[in-house]
Amino acid sequence: MKKSLRETGLAETSHGEGGIAGHLQYWTLKIDESNPFMQIHLDTMLVSIVVAAGLFIFALWLKNRLVEGAPTGAQNFMESVVGFIDQTVTDNFPVHNPLIAPLAFTVFVFIALINTIDILPAFLIGNVAHVFGVEHFRPVPTNDLNLPAAMAVSVFVLVLYYEFKLKPMHFLRELVMEPFTSLVPIYLKPFVMPINLILKVVEEIAKPLSLSFRLFGNMFAGEVIFLLIAFLLLGGGAVGMAAGFFVGLAWTMFHLFIGLLQAFIFMILTVVYLSIAHQPVEH
Amino acid sequence: MSLDLTFIGQIVVFLTLVFLMRKYLYGPMAELMEARSNKIAEGLAAADAGKEAFAKAQAEIAEQLNEARAKAVEIIAAAEKRAAELSEESVTRARNEAEAIIDSAREEVGAELNRARQTLRAEVADIAMLAAEQVVEAELDASRHTKLIEGIVNKGFGNA
Numbered sequence: 001m002k003k004s005l006r007e008t009g010l011a012e013t014s015h016g017e018g019g020i021a022g023h024l025q026y027w028t029l030k031i032d033e034s035n036p037f038m039q040i041h042l043d044t045m046l047v048s049i050v051v052a053a054g055l056f057i058f059a060l061w062l063k064n065r066l067v068e069g070a071p072t073g074a075q076n077f078m079e080s081v082v083g084f085i086d087q088t089v090t091d092n093f094p095v096h097n098p099l100i101a102p103l104a105f106t107v108f109v110f111i112a113l114i115n116t117i118d119i120l121p122a123f124l125i126g127n128v129a130h131v132f133g134v135e136h137f138r139p140v141p142t143n144d145l146n147l148p149a150a151m152a153v154s155v156f157v158l159v160l161y162y163e164f165k166l167k168p169m170h171f172l173r174e175l176v177m178e179p180f181t182s183l184v185p186i187y188l189k190p191f192v193m194p195i196n197l198i199l200k201v202v203e204e205i206a207k208p209l210s211l212s213f214r215l216f217g218n219m220f221a222g223e224v225i226f227l228l229i230a231f232l233l234l235g236g237g238a239v240g241m242a243a244g245f246f247v248g249l250a251w252t253m254f255h256l257f258i259g260l261l262q263a264f265i266f267m268i269l270t271v272v273y274l275s276i277a278h279q280p281v282e283h
Numbered sequence: 284m285s286l287d288l289t290f291i292g293q294i295v296v297f298l299t300l301v302f303l304m305r306k307y308l309y310g311p312m313a314e315l316m317e318a319r320s321n322k323i324a325e326g327l328a329a330a331d332a333g334k335e336a337f338a339k340a341q342a343e344i345a346e347q348l349n350e351a352r353a354k355a356v357e358i359i360a361a362a363e364k365r366a367a368e369l370s371e372e373s374v375t376r377a378r379n380e381a382e383a384i385i386d387s388a389r390e391e392v393g394a395e396l397n398r399a400r401q402t403l404r405a406e407v408a409d410i411a412m413l414a415a416e417q418v419v420e421a422e423l424d425a426s427r428h429t430k431l432i433e434g435i436v437n438k439g440f441g442n443a
Contacts, residue, residue: 110300
């Protein structure tokens, strides 16, 4: 609801700044103009660090108030989240690894919190940033591919680490032998092996790619739809504004649900990928 | 929409957050929750053990009560038996004593009777002698006839 109200007031002032595309620009610090990699999105970094710091401060605050008896308030809520994550990890994991549950917990809470920023009015933070002289500001870091990719790649590296640590020969053998090479006669194996390897590499690379693009795509599309609602409906007089208000409200609720769902999906896939890496070798 | 240095920065942020969350939020909470569930499990186990101990104690009490009851019945039976024995004994003793008293009385009576009989016998002989002396008025040889008279007297008292 807040979002739509804000949009009502701010959409007009923002119309002339390059339309939707203008709102999809990052606050960028370019280190090397010729190299597109050598730049940093200050908005993404700032918001994610603020959220992370907020979580850390909350953790410190809660740690000193933990009671062993019946929990109440924040502790009760966090215990239900911890219990839920713990149950998910226990259900999926063949062995106990003390790193997995905290990792899944962080993934879930961090993504859920960041996605929730999206319910703030579309132009609010951008306009606040304008006040401070920042031309572009994207308030939701999950809309920036860098964050989902960073998390997905971290998880992927962890998966590879466990694959090599727990069953190195099995993993290498699977890369060249499964599913095709083991099916063909021995004289054909040398020819099939490279094809098999390429296929397996694509399969493995697809994991972090799908993980990051799923989250990024959902959140990015959600943001674009918010902007579309603002631009298409809010300019259409009283009827358009009323319609924009209700459509914006509905989309805010739906998007809130999507944000939570995406956090859950990212978390559960992280657990599943790591669980596959921990599965004992079948003979 | 391309990757850049933010990607590296985000990896650092994410991994740092994982480390911090593990150390300051998830770790303490998971420990606390585990401690609590252990405590609850211990409490439930203690409650079960208490119930079991209670049931055992009750069974023991019932057993001891039964034993005590049986013992009491036994003691009462023994006491009754002893009382019966004692009463029988005293009756027997009383009877024996009575019999003894009767016997000694009978003996005494017998002895008295004998003594009286002998006295009577001597007196009767004297009286007879006196009577014979006076009636016959004849000279009688006391030593010769005394024997005769005693014989008669004895014959006369023979059946007494």
